Amino acid sequence: MVAQQIINAVSLGGVYALLALGLAIVFSIVGLINFAHGELMTLSGYALLASLVLGLPFPVAVLVAVTCGALAAVAMERIAFRPMRGASVTSLLLTSFAVSSLLKVVFQNGISARPQAVAMPGWMTGAFSFGDFTIGVGPSISIVVSALALIALEVFLRRSVTGTAMRAAAEDFDVVRLMGIPASRIIATAFLLSGLLAGLAAMLWVAQRASVDPLMGFTPVLKAFIAAVVGGLGSLPGAVAGGFLLGIIEVLLQATLPATIAPYRDAIVLSGVIAVLLLRPQGLIPAVRVQRS
Amino acid sequence: MASVAMSESKSGRFMPAAFRNATADALCMVAVLLLVALAAFFFGGVAMQRVVTYAAIMLTAVLGLQIFSGNSGIVSFGQAAFVGLGAYATGILTMPTALQRTALRDLPQFLAGHELSFFAALAVVLVLAVVIGLLTGTPLLRLTGSSASIATLAMLIIVYTLLVAGREITRGSQPFYGVPREVGLWTAAAVASVALVAARLFRETSFGLASRAAANDERGAAAVGVDQRTARLAAWVAGVVAAMAAGAMMAQFLGAFSPRDFYFDLGFTMLAMLIVGGMTSSLGAFAGVVVTIVVIEIVRRFEGGGEVLGLHLPVLFGLTQGVLAIAMILVIWRRPTGLFGERELNLLRRSGRKPDMASAAPPQQVGGDKLVADRLSRRYAGVVAVDNVSLSFETDSISGIIGPNGAGKTTLLNMLAGDIKPSAGTVSVGGTVREASAFRFARSGIARTFQNIRVFPSMTVLENVVVAARQVEPDLGRAEAAAMRELSRMGLDKFADQPAARLAYGQRRRLEVARALALKPRFLLLDEPAAGMNAVETAELVSILSAVRAERRIGVVLIEHDMRLVMNLCERIVVIDHGRVIADGTPADVQNNPAVIAAYLGSRTARATTAHATAENQTA
Numbered sequence: 057m058v059a060q061q062i063i064n065a066v067s068l069g070g071v072y073a074l075l076a077l078g079l080a081i082v083f084s085i086v087g088l089i090n091f092a093h094g095e096l097m098t099l100s101g102y103a104l105l106a107s108l109v110l111g112l113p114f115p116v117a118v119l120v121a122v123t124c125g126a127l128a129a130v131a132m133e134r135i136a137f138r139p140m141r142g143a144s145v146t147s148l149l150l151t152s153f154a155v156s157s158l159l160k161v162v163f164q165n166g167i168s169a170r171p172q173a174v175a176m177p178g179w180m181t182g183a184f185s186f187g188d189f190t191i192g193v194g195p196s197i198s199i200v201v202s203a204l205a206l207i208a209l210e211v212f213l214r215r216s217v218t219g220t221a222m223r224a225a226a227e228d229f230d231v232v233r234l235m236g237i238p239a240s241r242i243i244a245t246a247f248l249l250s251g252l253l254a255g256l257a258a259m260l261w262v263a264q265r266a267s268v269d270p271l272m273g274f275t276p277v278l279k280a281f282i283a284a285v286v287g288g289l290g291s292l293p294g295a296v297a298g299g300f301l302l303g304i305i306e307v308l309l310q311a312t313l314p315a316t317i318a319p320y321r322d323a324i325v326l327s328g329v330i331a332v333l334l335l336r337p338q339g340l341i342p343a344v345r346v347q348r349s
Numbered sequence: 350m351a352s353v354a355m356s357e358s359k360s361g362r363f364m365p366a367a368f369r370n371a372t373a374d375a376l377c378m379v380a381v382l383l384l385v386a387l388a389a390f391f392f393g394g395v396a397m398q399r400v401v402t403y404a405a406i407m408l409t410a411v412l413g414l415q416i417f418s419g420n421s422g423i424v425s426f427g428q429a430a431f432v433g434l435g436a437y438a439t440g441i442l443t444m445p446t447a448l449q450r451t452a453l454r455d456l457p458q459f460l461a462g463h464e465l466s467f468f469a470a471l472a473v474v475l476v477l478a479v480v481i482g483l484l485t486g487t488p489l490l491r492l493t494g495s496s497a498s499i500a501t502l503a504m505l506i507i508v509y510t511l512l513v514a515g516r517e518i519t520r521g522s523q524p525f526y527g528v529p530r531e532v533g534l535w536t537a538a539a540v541a542s543v544a545l546v547a548a549r550l551f552r553e554t555s556f557g558l559a560s561r562a563a564a565n566d567e568r569g570a571a572a573v574g575v576d577q578r579t580a581r582l583a584a585w586v587a588g589v590v591a592a593m594a595a596g597a598m599m600a601q602f603l604g605a606f607s608p609r610d611f612y613f614d615l616g617f618t619m620l621a622m623l624i625v626g627g628m629t630s631s632l633g634a635f636a637g638v639v640v641t642i643v644v645i646e647i648v649r650r651f652e653g654g655g656e657v658l659g660l661h662l663p664v665l666f667g668l669t670q671g672v673l674a675i676a677m678i679l680v681i682w683r684r685p686t687g688l689f690g691e692r693e694l695n696l697l698r699r700s701g702r703k704p705d706m707a708s709a710a711p712p713q714q715v716g717g718d719k720l721v722a723d724r725l726s727r728r729y730a731g732v733v734a735v736d737n738v739s740l741s742f743e744t745d746s747i748s749g750i751i752g753p754n755g756a757g758k759t760t761l762l763n764m765l766a767g768d769i770k771p772s773a774g775t776v777s778v779g780g781t782v783r784e785a786s787a788f789r790f791a792r793s794g795i796a797r798t799f800q801n802i803r804v805f806p807s808m809t810v811l812e813n814v815v816v817a818a819r820q821v822e823p824d825l826g827r828a829e830a831a832a833m834r835e836l837s838r839m840g841l842d843k844f845a846d847q848p849a850a851r852l853a854y855g856q857r858r859r860l861e862v863a864r865a866l867a868l869k870p871r872f873l874l875l876d877e878p879a880a881g882m883n884a885v886e887t888a889e890l891v892s893i894l895s896a897v898r899a900e901r902r903i904g905v906v907l908i909e910h911d912m913r914l915v916m917n918l919c920e921r922i923v924v925i926d927h928g929r930v931i932a933d934g935t936p937a938d939v940q941n942n943p944a945v946i947a948a949y950l951g952s953r954t955a956r957a958t959t960a961h962a963t964a965e966n967q968t969a
Contacts, residue, residue, distance in 0.1 A: 150681055153617070154677040157670050157671070158678070165663075165666055285496050285500065289496050289499075319510070320510060320511065323511050330488050333492060337493070
């Protein structure tokens with residue numbers, strides 16, 4: 057029972073970490089908190105649904121769905137955010153807020169306001185026994201996928217030229233541009249990565265719930281925002297730490313709170329978050345940014 | 350003649366120009382609001398009256414958002430939550446006791462059976478709003494920029510969760526019903542009018558000025574003594590009060606509601622209204638609500654589907670939200686400051702009315718004070734920027750700090766201004782040691798300017814200086830007069846009503862000096878005041894600085910690379926290299942000091958001579 061709860065906690069934390077990381081990558085480079093990140097997740101969910109309905113094999117469908125998320129993120133940047141380049145942080149934030157609302161309306165009218173069932177393969181909802189422990193397949197996959205994604209991203213950022221440029225851009229974008237690296241490529245890559253992570257998170261989310269609805273991305277991404285702020289806005293390790301922390305605290309509170317207090321869980325968790333920010337206004341692992349006198 | 354001047358200056362003292370102008374604007378907007386209400390009352394049907402009432406309630410809420418976000422520059426997503434809290438509080442306080450017994454069986458005793466009238470409940474809600482505002486604002490305002498925005502989002506979720514979970518009090522996610530519907534057109538219009546006046550005047554209060562300055566440039570604001578946390582907290586509390594007042598009316602307007610009504614959709618609608626109109630002014634909020642309500646009313650007719658111009662429209666979910674989203678994107682894209690720009694009506698200023706320039710008392714002369722750096726050091730990850738520097742500056746003197754690039758001049762100046770905390774050592778002003786805090790230093794008489802100018806671009810030239818003047822002159826009227834005097838001293842009085850962003854480079858430098866002088870400082874620290882100026886502008890600056898020093902006997906400390914300026918102007922020169930003082934004396938002394946020639950002028954011959962000399966010394 058305890059082991060099961062820990063697995064659940066880490067798997068939820070993993071999803072939050074993926075989402076928060078996607079937000080942090082974009083924020084570190086363009087200073088945008090992308091409210092429409094949740095809609096990328098929803099879109100990937102619908103892409104999975106469509107691929108499965110069209111009869112694609114499950115692995116291919118997942119691949120299509122994640123790709124859709126990544127491409128949608130790039131398209132979003134092109135259409136909505138590129139015309140705004142150089143605008144204030146507030147304008148960008150509000151634009152993404154509006155884009156998010158608009159996409160929700162589009163999903164509601166274009167597809168359906170009701171949840172659509174997604175036929176997940178049977179083995180994903182199963183469980184395997186491990187001595188005395190029974191561990192769900194879904195959460196285990198979720199943990200493995202999150203871990204792999206985090207490692208892959210780390211390798212990309214450390215080893216590739218674009219990744220190095222992105223890390224540099226997070227600290228001082230102007231200088232990176234002066235080094236002859238095209239801004240558009242860095243920004244597009246940042247959105248691509250964030251879309252990829254949102255797509256993966258969507259797969260993990262759908263795997264545990266087997267349905268998609270227009271508001272699917274809303275709640276997890278809200279949590280991811282908060283995780284990103286707790287970790288230190290724009291700091292990638294901070295986002296991961298914040299995501300795991302939030303997921304773990306949520307599941308543990310859910311498991312331990314008495315029934316009368318359980319409905320207050322979100323309020324308790326978020327008040328805790330604000331308390332953390334009181335002590336560390338820059339977050340747990342603050343981002344490094346250049347400052348000029 | 351004299352009596353005319355007297356009466357004029359009296360009327361000026363009765364209300365400062367900024368407030369007179371603001372009141373005129375506010376009354377104009379209130380007049381428009383009341384005209385609309387009258388039109389709806391006499392010519393509109395019940396439906397029309399309800400729309401206008403709803404618009405007035407939303408206006409109150411949006412003005413609350415404007416007071417906070419418009420002045421502090423932090424977008425709040427949490428405002429809807431406070432509307433909700435106001436609505437539930439009013440609902441509980443005004444509900445008939447008999448109904449309460451059936452609808453809210455488990456209501457705690459102290460909340461039950463009050464059955465207040467609307468205005469009595471409103472009074473309670475307003476007091477509650479101040480308490481809630483202080484409680485929520487204090488943690489929130491430790492955060493900056495986007496982090497603060499996300500924290501307001503967290504507050505929205507917290508309040509929503511509480512409303513849903515607190516079933517005994519709120520009926521949870523089920524509808525809360527049975528609230529008497531006493532709020533009609535006139536109540537809503539009256540409360541909205543008060544909110545309009547409050548929002549328009551708030552801009553001009555010291556809190557409004559200070560939070561706008563901090564939103565423009567945080568370090569610049571601290572340097573003129575602005576305590577941005579207090580200012581933002583005041584804006585936040587005022588915003589919460591307006592939101593909860595709107596909530597109180599909303600409760601009695603709707604009669605029945607659930608937590609969902611005060612969640613993201615409401616938050617989004619409020620933000621869209623404010624953004625469409627323009628976030629930075631109460632005029633923007635007013636216009637935004639009017640425009641958006643009209644759009645919503647038109648769009649709503651098509652939401653259920655039907656025939657338009659022969660086209661068959663399907664039923665569309667959330668069409669109003671979609672249209673609002675598009676409107677918001679278009680406005681941000683094409684006109685980021687909103688449809689009504691970032692300026693208020695400014696009725697009195699437009700009609701050519703100049704702010705008063707009543708002769709304020711001339712600044713008293715200061716003297717006999719010391720600014721002392723005692724064994725100051727500052728290290729940055731392995732680099733020692735300032736290394737054990739002890740210096741003392743006196744009033745009624747001009748000193749220059751020179752040294753090669755990277756010598757630690759600006760770091761030293763920042764520590765003298767309280768902007769950077771020393772790694773070791775202390776700074777004392779007039780004998781008392783002070784903890785590093787830029788705004789406290791500014792208030793205790795240390796004014797400064799920055800190497801890359803930090804004026805407040807979206808505020809007017811006069812406001813830029815008034816922000817500083819108010820730190821030493823609490824009365825706005827006198828602060829305005831003092832600010833005008835500093836402006837005319839710097840030859841900027843004719844630009845008083847223009848946004849500072851429109852000034853040319855040299856004028857901005859002078860504005861920064863005027864702003865610093867408005868603090869009535871004992872010491873004025875200037876970081877490369879002549880950087881980027883041409884010879885004529887530099888000469889002008891030199892004459893202004895010597896005149897100011899002669900008039901007010903303040904101590905001027907400046908960092909400068911223009912050697913001619915330094916040698917002509919300064920009585921004492923401190924040379925710094927690698928974070929240490931290598932020479933300190935009159936210009937003549939310093940010019941002939943071999944260490945200075947070697948380190949600062951970097952002349953190859955000087956270095957060769959010294960090297961030669963040391964070599965000779967060693968062989969000898």
